[in-house]
Amino acid sequence: MQLYTRAASSCSFRIRIALGVKKLPWEAVLVDVAMQQGEKYRDLNPQALVPFLVDGKAKIGQTLAILEYLEEAYSDAPRLLPGDxxxxxxxxxxxxxxxxxxxxxxxxxxxxxxxxxxxxxxxxxxxxxxxxxxxxxxxxxxxxxxxxxxxxxxxxxxxxxxxxxxxxxxxxxxxxxxxxxxxxxxxxxxxxxxxxxxxxxxxxxxx
Ligand SMILES: N[C@@H](CCC(=O)N[C@@H](CS)C(=O)NCC(=O)O)C(=O)O
Known part of the structure; x- marks a missing residue:
């Protein structure tokens, strides 16, 4: 699993936490501002924002969508949503x-x-x-x-x-x-x- 992330991005920080809590292995693709504004990154993620998650066929932007995906795709890992x-x-x-x-x-x-x-x-x-x-x-x-x-x-x-x-x-x-x-x-x-x-x-x- 690859996370497009930047140290200074609080949105990326959210997903780094979730991956740690769920104990999922992942690899960081570091995205600086120049790369984020470049054509190649926009082709992958037209929103041109970080974070962005690639997990096999899944290519997902937006924190809440990524968190919900991790919760559903890795439901045996520690949960991020309560049962009630x-x-x-x-x-x-x-x-x-x-x-x-x-x-x-x-x-x-x-x-x-x-x-x-x-x-x-x-x-x-x-x-x-x-x-x-x-x-x-x-x-x-x-x-x-x-x-x-x-x-x-x-x-x-x-x-x-x-x-x-x-x-x-x-x-x-x-x-x-x-x-x-x-x-x-x-x-x-x-x-x-x-x-x-x-x-x-x-x-x-x-x-
Ligand atoms: N709603 C998006 C917000 C993403 C976002 O604003 N990311 C910031 C970094 S924390 C960013 O890429 N900013 C650069 C820009 O707005 O051009 C999410 O929750 O993932």
Whole structure:
């Protein structure tokens, strides 16, 4: 299985975590910005985004589609979705909130445009991450377990932890305002599947 990935990409970080939790063997294809914008990569993945997963005949872009594929294709591996229907809906809601309503507002792919327009994108990103974290904190509080949903890692954690890593390391967000999110982050990041997937552990990490 090959994952097209970049150290700095929080979206790729989500899939690196999932592959680690599921203990699936994989190989990294490192995608820098020049390769991502090139014709050859667009031929493979017309969305021209990372992550992108190739697993035999499966060629899949978009984090949530990849996570759902891994869950279904490797159902004997540790599960990323709980057994209960309501629990699954809650986990998917947390994951989607990060994927659809937080990360797109801090995607570095927007930076060139912001700079051309003279927008202070650092402040813009800090604002949106903080504002959305207020909602996320309420979704998690009171924390009922070690992770976003109980005591098992789920897709929600695969999506949440990279977002918090970025908030802390790239956007200097004060996480003491979000104690439930902070607790989940601290519980996860010390575990191997999360720690090994972090940007600073990747061969293409540049700081
Ligand atoms: N919705 C996509 C978002 C993917 C995405 O935005 N990836 C970023 C890296 S985290 C990227 O490739 N940005 C470059 C660009 O927007 O041109 C997903 O969940 O996979």
């Amino acid at each position: 229907i309501l629990a699954r809906a809650r986990v998917r809601a947390i994951a989607s909130f990060v994927v659809a309503d937080i990360q797109p507002l801090q995607n570095t792919g927007l930076d060139d445009y912001f700079e051309k327009e003279g927008v202070n994108h650092f402040a813009w990103k800090q604002h949106w991450i903080s504002y959305r974290f207020e909602g996320l904190e309420k979704m998690l509080h009171p924390l009922q377990g070690r992770y976003s949903h109980g005591d098992n890692v789920t897709m929600a954690d695969c999506c949440l932890i990279p977002q918090v890593w970025n908030a802390i390391n790239r956007y200097s967000i004060d996480m003491s305002k979000y104690p439930a999110i902070k607790a989940v982050y601290e519980n996860c990041i010390k575990e191997a599947a999360f720690a090994n997937a972090a940007p600073d552990k990747q061969p293409d990490f540049t700081g």
